[in-house]
Amino acid sequence: MIRKLLVASLLASALPAAMPAFAQVPAGNTAPQPIPFVDTIPDAVDTPYPGTLLLDVDATDTERGIFRVKETIPVAKSGPMALLYPKWLPGAHSPRGEIEKLAGLVIRANGKIVPWTRDPVDVFAFHIDVPAGAKTLVAEFQFISATKGDQGRIVMTPTMVSLEPNLVSLYPAGYYTRQIPIKMTATYPAGWTAAGAVPAKVSGSTYSYDTTNYEILVDSPTLAGKYGKVWPLSPRVDLNVFADSPDQLAAKPEQIDAHKRLVDQAVKTFGAQHYDRYEFLLSITDQLGGIGLEHHRSSENGVRPGYFTDWDTTSAARNLLPHEYTHSWDGKFRRGADLWTPDFRTPMRDSLLWVYEGQTQFWGYVLQARSGLVSKQDTLDGYASILGIYDSAKGREWRPLIDTTNDPVISARKPKGWTSWQRSEDYYNEGLMVWMEVDAMLRQKSGGTKSIDDFARAFFGVRDGDYGELTYTFADVAKTLDGIVPYDWATFLNTRLTETGKPAPINGFAMNGYKLVYGPEQSPYLKQVEKTRGTDVSYSLGMVINKDGVVTSSIWDSPAFKAGLDVGTEIEAVNSEAYSSDRIKAAILAAKGTKEPIRLTVKNNDRFRDITLDYHDGPRYPRLQKVGNGDGGLDRLLMPR
Incomplete structure (x- = not known):
């Protein structure tokens, strides 16, 4: 179809001649008009594609991080054709396909090279002219995995491979992706094993996956590795774990039992299962890129070493699996009508992410407590951490929650300097608060006979x-x-x-029997989080500082903000002594109730400054305090079913 840019120029020529002077082009200046462009990429239609694509992926070059791809694409006729690389990705809610990592593309028909041209507007599309008599096209290319974190997510290491089919495939334009049959074969390094949602026949290190459709294949990544182990969690659910070293697979029976209870509690909560089989794909690694990504019949979960071996001090990491598992119901099966698309080129609209992610965030915390994967107290302390951050954030003064659902497209998770003011993907945690308020209202208005569990069964079950x-x-x-x-x-x-x-919507917690308070003691949960996040004095000075003394978060309008501390500032000294986590905390305590400020020497680039923080309220950490006697709504919400 022809775009409507030409219409704008025609309308402009029809405007009255007598225009205000400020609207006219200065005499002598050139005044170009846009060149209309023709979109020759066909829209997707819901009709079967004539043939089955064959996708052959060589994932053995783990030292260099290179996937080598050969894809055979049947064609029914000669003439113009467009091949697409997935752009708008489910779970990312945005156009984040890694087209820049596709290299070496050569397309052949009957053994002869067929020239391709990249679309000048949609750079994820490749135009070709199918020769007369050709029955298939063979596309060969490489996907170049990131080898450093600043290049993107690392998906191939010497001990592990995360094979996401959208990264290593093209598909024909003009069809719903559910109408395109495809069969994938993947070869991994010798001696490795692999797991994924699509069944496969295994011959040595080659996995020949069953024929499925392209939509399901893209929704079915595989995780492969040198060191792996599988634990059945139910007749329909497996926990597939891969690690950088075999010692990280040393799970105790009671730890696996907690994961079994997670599955049991989720099924009891939602009342249905939206998969034939479900595969947790868990990587325990500090080499492969971290991830938490949902799929219908699997989920990709990346955690740091220590998931099993440091169990008692890593409960904060165990929210990941409950969250991603919940997405099988919320986000994958039930999906916002404006978010669903027929292919991976059509733009997604994210207005219902406060349900998709917000209620998933809600259920992730509930299920971790119901299953015992995380203790009730650590769950309460996790809630307190969230409420404390939003209690001081200023971004709600200007930006509504609904607008943050655009953030995946606006920001694509790029770092921000003042997140508490700019706001980010707040539909996760503020969405959680809204759903907690909904639960409390359902309980109160029904006299305790109804709750959000009833919504879960009605909506997802x-x-x-x-x-x-x-x-x-x-x-x-x-x-x-x-x-x-x-x-x-x-x-x-x-x-x-x-x-x-308005203030953050934290009232649902008070309605359900717990109110947010602050005290001088840091909970064990917050101490855990500090080990990876850095020194967190967000609730007092308004900043987080990493192990090198660099500010990684500064809260808008906080004491740190007022003193001119921004992200990237290096703290060199505290009250004339070299910076350390203990010294900044000691300085906060020493300044309590006095008139003496906290004095810092800081560095920005090559410039040093001496600054003061006028803060005298002492250490301040959030916690939830029980209100009333007996079990409140939140107590009942977190009880096992």
């Missing part, structure tokens, strides 16, 4: 075994809630989504 996509709208969410407890849920939710200038 339908069509057992269906791993397609059942889409929904805002109205569907409000209608489901109204069917549980009659109320004007649409107005309530719309208010929470669009309001600005």
